[in-house]
Amino acid sequence: MASTVTTQSWGSRLMDSLKNIVFGFVIFGLGIWLLWWNEHRAVRDYKEINDVRNNVVSVSSDSISPMNEGLPVHVSGKARTPDVLKDKFFEVEANAIRLRRKVEMYQWKERIESSTKKKVGGGTETTETPVYEKIWSEQLISSQNFRETGHENPSVMQPEGWTDVAETVTLDSFTLSQDAVQKLRAYEPYPVHRATLPEGARLEDSVIKYGSNGAAPEIGDKRVTFQIVPQGPVSIIAAQMGSELVPWVSSRGQGYIRVQTGSHTAEEMLTQAESEIRMLTWLLRAGGWLLMSFGMITVLMPLSVLGDVLPFLGSLIGGGIKFFSFLTCAVLALLIIGIAWIASRPLVGIPVVAAGGGLVVWLVLRAKKKKEVVA
Numbered sequence: 001m002a003s004t005v006t007t008q009s010w011g012s013r014l015m016d017s018l019k020n021i022v023f024g025f026v027i028f029g030l031g032i033w034l035l036w037w038n039e040h041r042a043v044r045d046y047k048e049i050n051d052v053r054n055n056v057v058s059v060s061s062d063s064i065s066p067m068n069e070g071l072p073v074h075v076s077g078k079a080r081t082p083d084v085l086k087d088k089f090f091e092v093e094a095n096a097i098r099l100r101r102k103v104e105m106y107q108w109k110e111r112i113e114s115s116t117k118k119k120v121g122g123g124t125e126t127t128e129t130p131v132y133e134k135i136w137s138e139q140l141i142s143s144q145n146f147r148e149t150g151h152e153n154p155s156v157m158q159p160e161g162w163t164d165v166a167e168t169v170t171l172d173s174f175t176l177s178q179d180a181v182q183k184l185r186a187y188e189p190y191p192v193h194r195a196t197l198p199e200g201a202r203l204e205d206s207v208i209k210y211g212s213n214g215a216a217p218e219i220g221d222k223r224v225t226f227q228i229v230p231q232g233p234v235s236i237i238a239a240q241m242g243s244e245l246v247p248w249v250s251s252r253g254q255g256y257i258r259v260q261t262g263s264h265t266a267e268e269m270l271t272q273a274e275s276e277i278r279m280l281t282w283l284l285r286a287g288g289w290l291l292m293s294f295g296m297i298t299v300l301m302p303l304s305v306l307g308d309v310l311p312f313l314g315s316l317i318g319g320g321i322k323f324f325s326f327l328t329c330a331v332l333a334l335l336i337i338g339i340a341w342i343a344s345r346p347l348v349g350i351p352v353v354a355a356g357g358g359l360v361v362w363l364v365l366r367a368k369k370k371k372e373v374v375a
């Protein structure tokens with residue numbers, strides 16, 4: 001595999017780092033916005049869960065009571081559908097809530113391995129080596145921009161993936177709205193023993209295959225499998241409108257509907273929903289902190305490039321910039337998160353702000369102590 005070696009002068013690197021300062025401020029600001037928005041989203045979602053918890057009524061799926069009209073109800077029962085879903089291309093049928101045709105093609109995938117060395121004087125030398133591997137992929141991988149020839153992928157995938165959804169799904173006496181049906185995505189493999197096969201296709205162990213007959217697949221080979229969301233136990237929290245279960249609109253104007261396969265109590269479902277909110281909140285917090293840190297590093301990077309006249313000095317400065325940026329942005333993130341929570345939940349927000357302030361004080365005192373020791 002041929003490697004590409006490129007060099008960049010110290011002056012060119014310095015100009016690029018200066019140009020990127022504006023980009024760094026934008027990324028830093030985006031991180032602040034993400035943190036602020038995320039906390040407001042979390043507060044909103046927790047309040048929505050509490051609204052549902054305070055109003056939800058658990059009912060039997062065997063009958064419908066007019067007394068619960070418009071209220072959020074919790075129902076467990078067996079989801080059924082009279083619909084027979086059909087893939088007209090292969091003539092595969094299933095009496096299921098969802099039927100999915102999954103198509104994968106064996107293709108080349110390019111990965112670039114890169115390494116950069118600093119040179120005395122501030123320049124850099126970057127070596128990039130393309131690495132190719134063969135994978136099964138549902139997505140068509142374009143090989144037009146591959147760096148090396150001899151790794152061409154087909155330009156068309158035929159047939160393509162396909163999904164059909166039942167129009168009528170009942171939960172004993174209730175009917176699920178399409179909002180509810182769309183949330184049923186617990187797919188299971190659907191064995192196929194008979195299908196209408198186009199020219200060039202064959203059926204082997206419930207897999208429709210195109211291409212080589214050998215043990216090892218070749219580029220361009222395709223395999224088609226089917227999956228279904230079967231009829232079975234389902235639990236739902238939604239508004240009762242006649243016999244239909246639709247999103248419940250609270251006084252806050254939010255539409256809420258939750259569907260899970262299996263039999264679950266209302267509290268189990270709401271606890272799981274809170275757990276998902278928590279996980280998403282922490283992931284977005286980490287994302288906001290990383291954006292802020294990356295933005296600050298980009299803004300301060302010219303200092304590292306200036307020091308790269310002597311590579312070891314530039315690396316030392318660069319390491320210090322990263323440490324300073326990650327630590328400073330962690331403190332700022334705590335302050336932003338705490339301030340965002342103070343308005344709605346002071347008992348949560350105030351301790352977070354206090355923790356951020358305490359960390360600032362500790363860092364200042366530590367730096368002052370080190371300065372006195374050096375003196």
